[in-house]
Amino acid sequence: xxxxxxxxxxxxxxPVGADGAPRLDLFAAHCKALLNEGCHGVALxxxxxxxxxxxxxxxxALLEAALKAGVRGDQLLPGTSSCNVPETIELTRHAxxxxxxxxxxxxxxYYKGVSDEGLFHFYASVIEVVADDRLRVILYHIPxxxxxxxxxxxxxxxxxxxxGIVAGIKDSAGDIANxxxxxxxxxxxxxxxxxDPLLLPLLQAGGAGCIxxxxxxxxxxxxxxxxxxxDPEAADKxxxxxxxxxxxxxxxxxxxxxxxxxxxxxxxRGDADWRNLRAPLVKLTDEETNAVWAEMDRLNA
Amino acid sequence: xxxxxxxxxxxxxxPVGADGAPRLDLFAAHCKALLNEGCHGVALxxxxxxxxxxxxxxxxALLEAALKAGVRGDQLLPGTSSCNVPETIELTRHAxxxxxxxxxxxxxxYYKGVSDEGLFHFYASVIEVVADDRLRVILYHIPxxxxxxxxxxxxxxxxxxxxGIVAGIKDSAGDIANxxxxxxxxxxxxxxxxxDPLLLPLLQAGGAGCIxxxxxxxxxxxxxxxxxxxDPEAADKxxxxxxxxxxxxxxxxxxxxxxxxxxxxxxxRGDADWRNLRAPLVKLTDEETNAVWAEMDRLNA
Numbered sequence: 396x397x398x399x400x401x402x403x404x405x406x407x408x409x410p411v412g413a414d415g416a417p418r419l420d421l422f423a424a425h426c427k428a429l430l431n432e433g434c435h436g437v438a439l440x441x442x443x444x445x446x447x448x449x450x451x452x453x454x455x456a457l458l459e460a461a462l463k464a465g466v467r468g469d470q471l472l473p474g475t476s477s478c479n480v481p482e483t484i485e486l487t488r489h490a491x492x493x494x495x496x497x498x499x500x501x502x503x504x505y506y507k508g509v510s511d512e513g514l515f516h517f518y519a520s521v522i523e524v525v526a527d528d529r530l531r532v533i534l535y536h537i538p539x540x541x542x543x544x545x546x547x548x549x550x551x552x553x554x555x556x557x558x559g560i561v562a563g564i565k566d567s568a569g570d571i572a573n574x575x576x577x578x579x580x581x582x583x584x585x586x587x588x589x590x591d592p593l594l595l596p597l598l599q600a601g602g603a604g605c606i607x608x609x610x611x612x613x614x615x616x617x618x619x620x621x622x623x624x625x626d627p628e629a630a631d632k633x634x635x636x637x638x639x640x641x642x643x644x645x646x647x648x649x650x651x652x653x654x655x656x657x658x659x660x661x662x663x664r665g666d667a668d669w670r671n672l673r674a675p676l677v678k679l680t681d682e683e684t685n686a687v688w689a690e691m692d693r694l695n696a
Numbered sequence: 697x698x699x700x701x702x703x704x705x706x707x708x709x710x711p712v713g714a715d716g717a718p719r720l721d722l723f724a725a726h727c728k729a730l731l732n733e734g735c736h737g738v739a740l741x742x743x744x745x746x747x748x749x750x751x752x753x754x755x756x757a758l759l760e761a762a763l764k765a766g767v768r769g770d771q772l773l774p775g776t777s778s779c780n781v782p783e784t785i786e787l788t789r790h791a792x793x794x795x796x797x798x799x800x801x802x803x804x805x806y807y808k809g810v811s812d813e814g815l816f817h818f819y820a821s822v823i824e825v826v827a828d829d830r831l832r833v834i835l836y837h838i839p840x841x842x843x844x845x846x847x848x849x850x851x852x853x854x855x856x857x858x859x860g861i862v863a864g865i866k867d868s869a870g871d872i873a874n875x876x877x878x879x880x881x882x883x884x885x886x887x888x889x890x891x892d893p894l895l896l897p898l899l900q901a902g903g904a905g906c907i908x909x910x911x912x913x914x915x916x917x918x919x920x921x922x923x924x925x926x927d928p929e930a931a932d933k934x935x936x937x938x939x940x941x942x943x944x945x946x947x948x949x950x951x952x953x954x955x956x957x958x959x960x961x962x963x964x965r966g967d968a969d970w971r972n973l974r975a976p977l978v979k980l981t982d983e984e985t986n987a988v989w990a991e992m993d994r995l996n997a
Contacts, residue, residue, distance in 0.1 A: 415781065415821070447779040447806040450786075451752075478748040478779075480716065480975055485751075503976045504806060505748040507841060513976035520716070520975055540808060542843060543976075674781055674821055675804045675814035675844075 398578075398585040399562060401497075401604035402435030403617045404472055406443040406589075408608075408657055409457060411671045417453055418668055423464030425664065429610070430470060433618030437461065438472040438499055438606040442540060442567070443653060446474045448673035451482050455489050468494020472533065472606065476501035480520045488525050497531035499565055499606070504541040511549045515556075522557050530560055537567040537589065544568075547580060554581060565589050565606050575600045591617065591644040595637045598624045608652065609644045612659050616640040646690050650683050651676070658684045662691055699879075699886040700863060702798075702905035703736030704918045705773055707744040707890075709909075709958055710758060712972045718754055719969055724765030726965065730911070731771060734919030738767065739800055739907040741775040743841060743868070744954060749974035752783050756790050769795020773834065773907065777802035781821045789826050798832035800866055800907070805842040812850045816857075823858050831861055838868035838890065845869075848881060855882060866890050866907050876901045892918065892945040896938045899925045909953065910945045913960050917941040947991050951984050952977070959985045963992055 407425060410418040426437045439461065440446035440454055449457070458473050475486035475498040487498050500521070502514050522530065534553070538544040545564065553561040566574050567589025574586050574593070578601045585603035588594050594605045594617060610617050619636035623629035647655050654672055658679045661669035670678045679687065708726060711719040727738045740762065741747035741755055750758070759774050776787035776799040788799050801822070803815050823831065835854070839845040846865065854862040867875050868890025875887050875894070879902045886904035889895050895906045895918060911918050920937035924930035948956050955973055959980045962970035971979045980988065 442806075448781070448804070450778075450780055450782040453782065477751075479750055481751040481754065503749070505743075505841065506976060507843075509976040510978055513978045516978065517975035540806065542808075674818035675807060675810040677811055677814045677817065 398583050398603045401563065401585055401587055403433060403604060403610060403614055403621050404436040404438045404587070404606040405429045405434045405610040405614055406441045406606050406608045407437050407439045408611050408653070408660055408669070409440065409444045409449070410666070410669050411673055412668055413671060415671070415673055417449065417457055419456060419460035421664070421666055421668060422457055423460045423466070425660075426461040426466050427464055428664070429614060430466065433614040434610060435604070436470045436472050436496060437466065438474070440474040441499060441535070441606065442537060443608040443611070443656060444474065445653070445673055445676065448676070451477070451486060454486060458490060458493060458495070462493060469496045471495045472497045472499055474499045474501065474535070476503070476535070478503045478505045480517060483521050484524045487521055487530065488527070491525060491527045491530050497533050497562060499533045499535050501535045501537070502541060502543045502545060504543050507542050509543060511546055511552070514543070514545075514549055515552055518553055519556060522560055531562040532557070532560055533562060533585070533587065534564040535567070536564055539568065547577065550577065550581060550584070554584065563587060563603060569593065571596050571600070574602060578602060591640045592637070594640070595620050595624055595633065608656055609640055609647055611656055612663055613640050613643045616643075642694055646687065646694065649687055649690070650679055654679045655687060658687050659691060662688050699884050699904045702773075702864065702886055702888055704734060704905060704911060704915055704922050705737040705739045705888070705907040706730045706735045706911040706915055707742045707907050707909045708738050708740045709912050709954070709961055709970070710741065710745045710750070711967070711970050712974055713969055714972060716972070716974055718750065718758055720757060720761035722965070722967055722969060723758055724761045724767070726961075727762040727767045728765055729965070730915055731767065734915040735911060736905070737771045737773050737797060738762065739773040739775070742800060742836070742907065743838060744909040744912070744957060745775065746954070746974055746977065747775045749977070752778070752787060755787060759791060759794060759796070763794060770797045772796045773798045773800055775800045775802065775836070777804070777836070779804045779806045781818060784822050785825045788822055788831065789828070792826060792828045792831050798834050798863060800834045800836050802836045802838070803842060803844045803846060805844050808843050810844060812847055812853070815844070815846070815850055816853055819854055820857060823861055832863040833858070833861055834863060834886070834888065835865040836868070837865055840869065848878065851878065851882060851885070855885065864888060864904060870894065872897050872901070875903060879903060892941050893938070895941070896921050896925060896934065909957055910941055910948055912957055913964055914941050914944045917944075943995055947988065947995065950988055950991070951980055955980045956988060959988050960992060963989050
């Protein structure tokens with residue numbers, strides 16, 4: 396059994412106006428640009444997309460805005476989790492009904508130290524009530540944020556209960572050993588890197604692609620890796636692309652990552668509203684923004 | 697400036713049926729019973745109340761069910777936070793419009809390491825948009841769960857910006873030194889203990905009451921402490937009451953606390969549905985439940 400290839404997917408940032416309202420126009424244009432720049436898909440409303448800073452109705456409106464602008468449903472991998480089952484069902488059903496390729500599902504993240512039994516019930520409740528053969532679930536492992544890891548035992552149990560539906564995992568913990576262990580243990584399970592520097596080693600280990608933040612800015616380099624990684628004659632090109640993406644990734648960590656990515660998008664997309672974030676996140680100062688922009692010029696030189 | 701007295705408030709548990717739907721009837725009866733048993737108020741939809749396991753619409757329905765059953769708005773201190781500003785505004789406005797005495801506001805808890813600046817903007821956005829002189833905010837400090845502490849600097853800034861509105865804090869971190877430091881630094885600020893064993897020492901230090909889980913079961917003992925703590929001749933009675941509540945509190949930690957509290961409520965209220973929880977929480981096994989019930993009999997003997 397071969398895991399489905401998901402390719403290069405962008406953990407798309409979500410633009411908001413100075414008043415905090417989603418800029419649907421800017422978001423739709425960003426999604427279309429990402430696909431033109433090399434992304435296979437747009438993983439909207441993840442951690443970089445500030446999903447949990449938005450209300451359920453706003454999250455639906457953002458997905459619909461991308462579709463209205465001409466993005467196809469099978470190019471979208473929205474995050475559709477909330478801490479509670481009913482709103483996760485509502486968002487997941489909405490995404491499936493709009494043709495989303497897959498839904499990226501965080502575990503509920505308020506309570507800590509919860510059991511695999513409880514997490515299984517959370518995911519099972521959502522899958523059973525959505526009750527749609529089109530549903531594909533990508534689990535989302537980002538324990539440094541959620542403090543709620545996705546264990547291999549939980550994955551095994553979910554795959555047994557919902558074969559074909561529980562299709563893969565986004566692993567943002569940054570540990571290639573965990574990713575390769577899942578590839579080895581779970582045939583046909585799509586393991587996606589959440590960290591840009593791990594795309595090449597993950598593909599070499601049998602991974603299915605990536606969902607990353609830096610692809611908001613440099614999906615072209617990630618796409619070079621994806622298209623050429625298995626061609627021995629392209630080794631230099633692939634290494635250069637991974638080096639390039641790593642440089643941009645390093646810049647996104649110059650300050651707090653999300654505000655930095657958005658400051659970079661303000662320059663790349665030419666709209667100052669990209670600098671804004673929803674509370675509790677805070678935008679970079681003008682001075683920080685100018686420093687990041689200068690570094691972008693250097694990387695592009 | 698004297699802090700408002702909030703007295704003994706119950707972090708009320710929320711009953712659900714076997715299907716996970718809120719049992720509004722059972723919840724309203726529980727609220728009324730708590731007030732009869734000695735609580736000054738019901739702090740519904742906190743951590744013990746599984747607030748984040750419920751959708752916005754369900755949270756509103758639970759508050760309304762208590763009111764319909766005859767509980768007064770000024771007896772309610774609902775948790776009205778969500779990770780995002782618009783839903784927190786919606787829940788907070790709903791509570792104010794229904795006459796709630798105060799709203800208990802968690803910080804947004806998805807992102808970790810957020811700045812006080814970002815948390816200030818979260819709370820300020822909610823208070824400014826609700827824009828209602830009746831609003832009273834009780835901040836909610838429970839860093840062992842949220843991983844997002846409420847700093848004294850943040851409290852100072854919020855009190856300066858919204859005097860009279862930012863009325864107090866529920867401190868569930870269990871550190872009496874933090875509570876006394878806030879009492880000393882912030883005149884008129886109501887500091888409420890989130891842990892039952894700290895009610896007496898907190899009152900002796902100038903605190904304003906408590907919001908606790910064990911009061912679902914033993915608010916009578918907490919009320920004895922509240923009514924008598926400053927009377928030197930009642931010292932033995934007060935100490936006995938604190939010992940009694942501590943014994944019950946210890947039992948709530950026999951297994952995972954929330955499922956244990958709910959198992960205890962199944963016996964105390966005589967309805968087996970009380971044992972149920974929403975995912976990702978899992979109810980006690982029959983064996984565990986029987987062990988807890990036997991210990992309740994022993995404590996009541």
